[in-house]
Amino acid sequence: MKIDVIRPGELGKAEIDAWREMQHATPRLGNPFLSPEFTVAMGEVCAEARVAVVSEQDGPVGFFPFERHPGGVGTALGAWVSLCQGVVHAPGAEFDAEALLRACGLHVWEFGCMVDGQKWFQPFEVLRQEAVVLDLADGYAAYLDGLRERSPKFLKSTLYKERKLGRDAGELTFDFAVRDEEQFRLLRSWKSAQYQRMGRPDRFGRAWVVELAERLHAIDTPDFAGPLSMLYCDGKPVAGHFGLRSDTILIGWFPAYDPEFAKYSPGLIQHLRMAEAAAAAGLRSMDLGIGTGSEYKDALRSRGEPVSEGCVRRRSAGAAAYWLRRTPVRRARQFILDSPALYGAADRAMKRYGNLRARLKTR
Template sequence: MTANVVSVVRPQELVESQLSAWRDFQGADERLANPFLAPEFTLAVGRARSNARVAVIESGGTLAGFFPYERGALGVGRAMGSGLADCQAVVHSPDLRPEAQDLTAGCGLAALEFDHLLAYQVPLVAYHVVTEASPIVDLAAGFERYIAGHASLDRQTRRSKRVAERELGPLSFELDVRDKAALRLLIEWKSAQYRRTGRFDRFAKRSIMQIVEEMMESQADGCTGTLSMLYAGGVPVAGHFGLRSKTVLCSWFPAFDARYSRYRPGLLLFRSLIESSASIGIGHIDLGKGQEPYKQELKNGDIAVAEGWVERPVPAALLRRVQRAPRRLLLDFVLSRPALYVRTMG
């Protein structure tokens, strides 16, 4: 067997032939079509985060794959877009079998952590700690087939639409809004939502703001920033910013004006988003892993994603294991008790 050779570069050091090969690898495997796996996302993260790196994998002297990641303290690496990206993977040619230990060593890492890794990538299965079902809206059979399977959702949205139009004015929806002011409005709504729910405001981090603003400008086939807005009587009431490839739309930042919450603007937005996405050939919408009620309401399928880590037999990896132990023990405790897991996950 030919050994794989790993070299490490900063994202901005990738040359056009490498970027082209990266896109070709994605195009050869529909499972890699997620826009978070596109080089454009990695390049944006690289411009915002100085610790971004890309492992370039060669096999038999031929370019064979890429793994974007971020290098942290103690030589611990995390898959690219940690805390931000909903999909992680080694993007590679069909013939490559990436070895987890060799990849980690080639990156010069003591440990490599992931939390949204595509679970089908066999060489990393041994390092999965948890595998979860990440909900999707499967549109392969078209919107009419999808909505026929969601009769309750259809009734709810029709009812909410009638009430909203009677009290607020006609509803309208735009799939792709090229307006920075609209993006700022959406971010204001999302930040307010984070505060209301006691969650950390991700937009308080300058690097995340920079990545989102850059993605808003991206028009690449494999990674197009897409801002969608719902209006009532000409007034914006809900919005969504995500990334899309030719066949996959990633739900990233949905939000609405809380003053209109009684009309369920988020649900109205997603119905329009789903219908419009189907009309332009999107095969599925990735809602991101999580048990939020709206995701369970919208979904009609799942993609398996994994959380775990690869460790090398070096002192820094042992120290990282000690740091990770309390969280790991808590996770094992919950997962070993099904009734507690159900209550915790809602």
Template sequence: MKFRLISAKELDATLVARWAELRSQSIIYDCPYYSPAFTTIIANARDDVRILVVEDAGVVVGIWPFHALSSFRAVSVGDFLADYQGPVCDASLKLHIADALSAMQCRYFSFNHMPSGLGKFSQYAWTNSQSHILDLTGGFEAYAQRLTEMRDASLLKKVATNERKLSKKFGELRFELQSSSDTDFAALIAGKRDQFQRTVGAEHDIFRLDWVRQVMDEIRAANAPDFAGMLSTLYAGDTLIAAHFGMRSGKVMHYWFPWYHTDFAEHSPGLILLTQCARHAAQTGITMIDLGRGDQPYKLRFATGANQLCEGAVSSPAILSSLQAGLYHAKQKLKASSLGQHLRKLRQTAR
């Protein structure tokens, strides 16, 4: 097995074609984050993107894009923007982690959105999570039937009731799955920034970062069958009441940054937005909407399945990630303790 480290600028047509072949070997790779276009866009905004190419007998069997944060640490390409992480590999590849880290010129690689079935990474996980999905196979009505059988039979009826109430009170509802409006995109970003600042603090507003805004702009401009940005909007009369920005790759849509106008919260515009996205996306041939990691109530209500994820780290020597795992579990115990709850209240009061 041979390793070759390249920059994103060295990614040529032959390697991109092989990347596509490797993606076709597993449905988990249908996710937009595993597209070479996503890596290229991230590399346009950040100069620390590297790609580890794994070869066996002269054939490329693995491609692993990442950020070289330092000579010690690396993370998956996209950093905290990446809802799916890890290498794109041939199904038969038995990747030796220590050798890979050496070739990446780092000692420590952390992950928090790694598919549990991808390689050996689950062996190094500290905790597990899920990325909930809407299975649109067979169209929206087939999804609705599955949802009724698995979850809340009245959910979509409630959404339809709120649609009628909104329309009657504020004007006709208009939904667009793929909007090209600069004004609507700016409103969505402004709304998300306000949400971040209100709920988690200004320091967690990711859109304050230049490279994040550049990535959003370039993804929005992308419009190819294997990778495209998607801006979806919901209007009541002349007022934008909800919007979403995400990505599509083939038949998979990733639900990324939803927002709704809080003045209309009484009528659940966010739930209407997701329902309309599902209905219209199914009409375009999309068979899955991935809601991303987390157990927020709206995800649990709409999901008909889930992809299993894990969080942890790999290192060389292995004791480095073992020590970090110990710190992680100690921190989780503190959070769950009465002291942790008290400290959390103090922090919220001080904010």
């Protein structure tokens, strides 16, 4: 087995074709965050982006996207924004985690949303959670029937608010793939304001995230696209979402709405319209990411898909030093996640901080 480490922009057509075939052969690897398009786009905005190409005599059998930082520290590619990570591989391929890291020049490699079935990394998992999935394989009507059975009050309330929004503010319309850059900027401004209200770091406060999103939004092919969806009242945008899609799955990534319309829950209406459009486009599912602490995701879900968090470590001094620095922080975070009371308290504290920071900015 041969392992070559290259920059994403150095991937050739034959390698990208092989990558795509691996995704098609193993459906769980079909996530857009595991696509060559996302990897290449990350390479254009991140100097640390690399890809390990694992080959045997007949050609590539795996692709491992990652970021390489000083001291032999590796992270998942685009870890701050990526919702799916791991090795894209041919069916039946086998890997040795330590050998892979050694070839990549890494002592450790951290992951936060590992796709299921990566058995060579499983010994290094420290936390397993579930991503929320909306099953659209049998069409939107079938999904809606299931939602009505699982979450009847939620669906009834959302449909009522949708009708009321239409009566109060004008006819509702929806567009699944908006190309307008001004509306894209509007969505980002809504999302930045939401991050501030919640006391969370603003993803769009980082120039590389904005550039990445713009590059991905420009892609529209049968295998990959970055669709911007928008919900309108009387032609005025009231909610939107920017995500990624493959030929089978749509990823929930950056949803946001105009706070002026908050009482109507336009974000929930947007999600239902988006699921309807995705099903009509032939997509088989929507993945909303990890659902911990999210009531609306719990209500919308059809099923969960396992994802894991952890850190792969070689038997080296560099890995040992990194473990000593990071383990207490990781254990404290997991302890909070495992306790609903502590998680709720932390979430409320962050929102209070966000509101205080917003008030201070307006003075």
